Amino acid sequence: MSFRLEARGLDCERDGQRLFAGLGLSVADGDCLLVSGPNGSGKSTLLRMLAGQLPPQAGELAWCGRVLRHGARALRANLLYMGHAPGVAASLTPLETLAWYQALRGERGDDDARLAALEDWGLGEGAGIPAGQLSAGQRRRVALARLTLTSAPLWLLDEPFTALDRDAANLLEERLSAHVRAGGAVVLASHHVPALTVAMSRLALGESPRPDEVAV
Amino acid sequence: MGAGDADTGLATAWAATLGRELRRAGRRRGETLAPLTFFALVIALFPLGLTVQPERLAGLAPGLLWVTALLATLLSLEALFRDDHADGSLEQMLLAPQPLAALVLAKVLAHWLVGGLPLALLAPLLGVLLALPAGSYLPLAVSLALGSASLSLIGAIGAALTVGLARGGLLLSVLVLPLFVPVLIFGAGAAQAALVGGAFGAHLALLGALLALALLLAPWAIAAALRIAING
Amino acid sequence: MWRAIHRLGSPAIFYAVAGRLQPWCWALAIALLLAGSLWGLVWAPADYQQGDSVRILYVHVPTALLAQSVFVLLAAAGGVFLVWRIKLADMLAAAIAPFGALMTLLALVSGALWGLPTWGTWWVWDARLTSMLIQLFLYLGVIALRGAYTAAESGARASALLALVGVVNVPIIKFSVDWWQTLHQAATFSLVRPPSMPASMWLPLLVMVAGFYAFFVALALTRTRSEILRRESRTRWVRERVARTTGKAAR
Numbered sequence: 001m002s003f004r005l006e007a008r009g010l011d012c013e014r015d016g017q018r019l020f021a022g023l024g025l026s027v028a029d030g031d032c033l034l035v036s037g038p039n040g041s042g043k044s045t046l047l048r049m050l051a052g053q054l055p056p057q058a059g060e061l062a063w064c065g066r067v068l069r070h071g072a073r074a075l076r077a078n079l080l081y082m083g084h085a086p087g088v089a090a091s092l093t094p095l096e097t098l099a100w101y102q103a104l105r106g107e108r109g110d111d112d113a114r115l116a117a118l119e120d121w122g123l124g125e126g127a128g129i130p131a132g133q134l135s136a137g138q139r140r141r142v143a144l145a146r147l148t149l150t151s152a153p154l155w156l157l158d159e160p161f162t163a164l165d166r167d168a169a170n171l172l173e174e175r176l177s178a179h180v181r182a183g184g185a186v187v188l189a190s191h192h193v194p195a196l197t198v199a200m201s202r203l204a205l206g207e208s209p210r211p212d213e214v215a216v
Numbered sequence: 217m218g219a220g221d222a223d224t225g226l227a228t229a230w231a232a233t234l235g236r237e238l239r240r241a242g243r244r245r246g247e248t249l250a251p252l253t254f255f256a257l258v259i260a261l262f263p264l265g266l267t268v269q270p271e272r273l274a275g276l277a278p279g280l281l282w283v284t285a286l287l288a289t290l291l292s293l294e295a296l297f298r299d300d301h302a303d304g305s306l307e308q309m310l311l312a313p314q315p316l317a318a319l320v321l322a323k324v325l326a327h328w329l330v331g332g333l334p335l336a337l338l339a340p341l342l343g344v345l346l347a348l349p350a351g352s353y354l355p356l357a358v359s360l361a362l363g364s365a366s367l368s369l370i371g372a373i374g375a376a377l378t379v380g381l382a383r384g385g386l387l388l389s390v391l392v393l394p395l396f397v398p399v400l401i402f403g404a405g406a407a408q409a410a411l412v413g414g415a416f417g418a419h420l421a422l423l424g425a426l427l428a429l430a431l432l433l434a435p436w437a438i439a440a441a442l443r444i445a446i447n448g
Numbered sequence: 449m450w451r452a453i454h455r456l457g458s459p460a461i462f463y464a465v466a467g468r469l470q471p472w473c474w475a476l477a478i479a480l481l482l483a484g485s486l487w488g489l490v491w492a493p494a495d496y497q498q499g500d501s502v503r504i505l506y507v508h509v510p511t512a513l514l515a516q517s518v519f520v521l522l523a524a525a526g527g528v529f530l531v532w533r534i535k536l537a538d539m540l541a542a543a544i545a546p547f548g549a550l551m552t553l554l555a556l557v558s559g560a561l562w563g564l565p566t567w568g569t570w571w572v573w574d575a576r577l578t579s580m581l582i583q584l585f586l587y588l589g590v591i592a593l594r595g596a597y598t599a600a601e602s603g604a605r606a607s608a609l610l611a612l613v614g615v616v617n618v619p620i621i622k623f624s625v626d627w628w629q630t631l632h633q634a635a636t637f638s639l640v641r642p643p644s645m646p647a648s649m650w651l652p653l654l655v656m657v658a659g660f661y662a663f664f665v666a667l668a669l670t671r672t673r674s675e676i677l678r679r680e681s682r683t684r685w686v687r688e689r690v691a692r693t694t695g696k697a698a699r
Contacts, residue, residue: 014599051311054447055533057601077313085304091243092236103232104312104319106225130243373613377606381596390592391610394585395617398624405628422627426620437613440530444605448597 001183003078003153004028005050009059012045019045020205023059027187029153032180032200035189041206043189044084047158050187051081077105080152082160086143090132094118094142097131101146109149117148121168137163144168147175153184161192169194229314230322237326247295248330251288255335258284259342270347277346278356278407285335285360286367286396290389292331293371296323297379297442306379310446317435320442324372324435332364348411355410355420362423363403369427369434370395376441380448399426457534459676460685466669473666480659487652495649501565504558506653510660512555512576515583516618518548518664522590523615526608536672538604539679541611542594543671547664549587556580575629579622586614 010023019042027033035043048054052061052068052075061068063075088097095114102109118127121141126134131142140163147155155176161169169192176186177197188194241248262280263273300306309319339360340353348356374392378384406419488506495502522541529537559577560570571577590607597603645653680686 048447053307053310073313076311079311081308081311083304083307085302085307087304087308089236089240089299089303089305091240091299096236096239100232100236101308103225104229104309104314106228106313108228373610377593377610378596384596387589387592387596390585391589394582394589394621395613397582398617398620401624401628422624429620433616437609441606441609444602444609447602448599 001153002029003064003185004062005075005154005185006062006065007050007059008062010046010049010056011058012042012049013057014042014045025203027154027185029183029185030180032176032186032196032198033188034193034200034202035187035205036191036193036202037205043205044158046205047081047156047187047189048083051079051156052076053081078152079154079156080146080150081156081158082143082146083158084162086139088131088134088139088142091130093128093130094123094134094145095127097142098145098149102149105151107151113149114145117145118142120148121145121171137165137168140164141168144172144175147172147179155179155184155186157186158189159191160188161190161194226314226318229312230318233309233319233322234326237323238329241326241330251292251331252334252338254291255284255288255338256342258287259345262346274347274349274411277343277348278352278411279404280346281339281343281348281356282360282363282400282404282407285339285364286400288335289331289364289367289371290392290396292327293368293375293392294378294385294388296327296372296375298384301379301446306442307446310442316439316442320372320376320438321431321435324368324438327372328365328368332368333361335364336360351413352407352410355416356407358420359403359406359416359423362420362427363399366399366423366427366430367396369430369438370399373434373437373441376438376445379442379445399423402426457532457536459536459539459680462536463673463676466673470666470669470673473662473669477659477662477666480655480662484652484656484659488656492652493646493648498566501562502649504562505649506656508555508558508562509653510657511551511558512580513657514660514664515548515552515555515580517661518544518551519583519587519611519618520615522548523611526611529608530605530612535679536676538608539675540668540672541608542604543675544664544668545587545591545594545607547667547671549584549591552580552584552587556584573629575622575626578629579618579625582621582625583618586618590614 004026005028006024006026008024011021012019012023023046025033035046037043045054049056050061052072061075063072063078066074068075087101088094092100095111095118098114098117099109099111102114115124115127118124118141121144123138123141123145126138131139134142140160144160160172164172173194173196176188176194180186180196180198194200259281262276266276267273297306300309310316312319336357339356340348343353343356371388371392374388374395377391378388381387402419402422406416406423409416409419484506489503492503492506494500522545525537525541525544528534529541556577559574559580563572563574563577564570590611593610594603594607597606677686
């Protein structure tokens with residue numbers, strides 16, 4: 001399947017500070033984009049805008065050429081976004097959490113597949129206990145198991161390497177490469193430059209002089 | 217692509233969300249039962265603070281039961297979206313390719329099933345403590361069942377608006393208590409009317425009308441509020 | 449027409465237009481309020497039942513009317529802001545909300561002051577006073593919610609949504625409170641509708657109401673303008689304007 005997410009002229013201002021202005025980018029099937037920049041440069045904000053979660057002060061998003069109104073479903077149906085918080089409820093087991101995420105996309109799935117996904121990420125043991133008893137890294141792995149299960153082609157991942165040990169990080173790099181090679185797309189906000197086996201373009205935020213400083 | 221995207225799966229997603237909420241409530245029994253305990257405890261305090269004369273207590277009982285049930289509901293509202301917001305599940309729910317108003321309705325329904333409905337069932341028992349005559353048990357329970365559903369819906373708007381705020385709890389009560397007034401008036405009115413042997417049908421009909429209106433409008437408001445609050 | 453509205457939606461243009469209108473509004477407000485006060489408090493006859501205390505009417509009625517209209521306007525501005533994302537609507541909402549709360553408070557206080565000679569007590573759970581009290585809490589919620597958010601944009605949107613929710617509820621609250629009162633108090637003395645008000649009373653009342661509204665418009669223009677300057681302080685047009693006025697002052 002071919003798709004394209006385009007952003008045009010995005011402006012972002014937070015607490016009176018201009019983070020970026022007139023930002024444009026395009027992500028299509030088979031693309032991998034690394035968004036880098038120092039803390040507070042607007043990486044997370046940009047990802048939230050691309051997910052349609054945060055309305056930009058100016059500019060627009062287009063999915064496959066169609067301009068999206070705020071939070072449009074055409075984009076969300078093809079999107080897997082992972083933010084700073086893993087989205088794993090403490091009182092539910094990893095299996096239940098994964099089942100809910102599948103159901104939100106209208107998929108029933110089955111426990112065998114979910115268990116396999118968890119085992120894939122080294123969590124076979126903890127699959128049936130409430131996630132509150134797992135460590136931060138393990139909860140992060142539960143969230144990453146969604147990558148194994150999902151059918152969404154576009155992944156927006158905000159600092160996915162946080163709290164992961166070396167093995168899990170390697171596995172994630174492997175999965176990201178495989179997803180891009182299979183015709184998916186990944187946008188990644190990270191300090192860590194992942195070792196991918198596919199071509200990766202880069203977008204550096206907060207390094208170029210800010211437009212309003214130039215204008216005065 | 218296109219039409220095939222946004223179509224199916226709402227029933228699956230809705231049922232799964234309702235099931236998830238009920239399961240979560242069942243796992244955190246302490247938190248789920250706290251409003252009921254509060255309800256029973258406060259009702260037990262009134263005779264100690266007011267009077268133990270049965271006829272005077274009975275006269276006050278509908279109002280006391282209703283106001284306390286309303287406060288118990290208010291207490292439980294703060295937790296409605298709090299944990300989901302903290303652990304990131306709420307963010308994911310907002311990104312689901314389903315109408316958010318429908319998913320939110322599943323959450324509110326669960327809130328009522330484990331909160332308002334048990335309150336309504338418990339109220340006649342506590343009515344005994346307040347010397348409420350047996351004839352008004354049924355109208356009391358029905359008015360609380362109908363009314364607490366409206367309270368859950370209206371209160372969820374406030375809970376959504378304050379979900380990301382540090383001291384949201386206090387603000388939540390300022391936001392929603394004024395909006396609770398009509399429900400309180402019709403609900404306590406029904407129980408009061410039943411107590412004095414009057415017709416309470418009109419009160420219940422009005423409560424039902426309020427609930428219908430809340431069902432129609434509140435889910436959209438809750439969804440819009442969540443989309444605002446998620447960006448804190 | 450539509451384009452004119454859109455042009456007015458630009459803060460810079462609104463700032464200029466409002467700047468030209470506001471002296472006239474202030475002049476009109478002061479003239480009407482002076483005339484109305486004199487007429488109502490000095491020349492208008494005292495009520496044969498209530499005596500001079502009926503003159504509280506000339507403050508109570510305008511503030512009560514404004515308390516309600518400002519809330520409707522607040523919600524309308526909120527709706528415009530949420531749907532079309534016109535920032536000016538939010539600046540207007542931020543500028544008028546405290547005024548609306550103040551009017552509600554004044555209506556309550558004047559009602560209570562009126563209650564003492566009429567009912568012999570400061571507070572009676574009269575239907576109007578009760579709905580006014582609830583409305584005051586609605587105002588306070590809208591104002592507090594805006595301040596509670598750290599991100600100004602989110603706070604503005606949240607308080608706009610709450611104003612909309614509130615305005616849907618206001619008629620329901622009014623209805624429920626009226627209904628509640630008919631059950632609890634069979635017939636109290638109605639505050640605002642004396643059997644029939646003679647022209648010598650309602651004419652000055654009309655002038656006072658017009659004066660209060662003119663005052664509101666003038667204040668809204670002035671406050672919105674300062675809100676515009678505060679929020680747009682880093683834009684070019686404000687900087688140029690400041691440079692021009694300070695330059696003029698220097699000359």
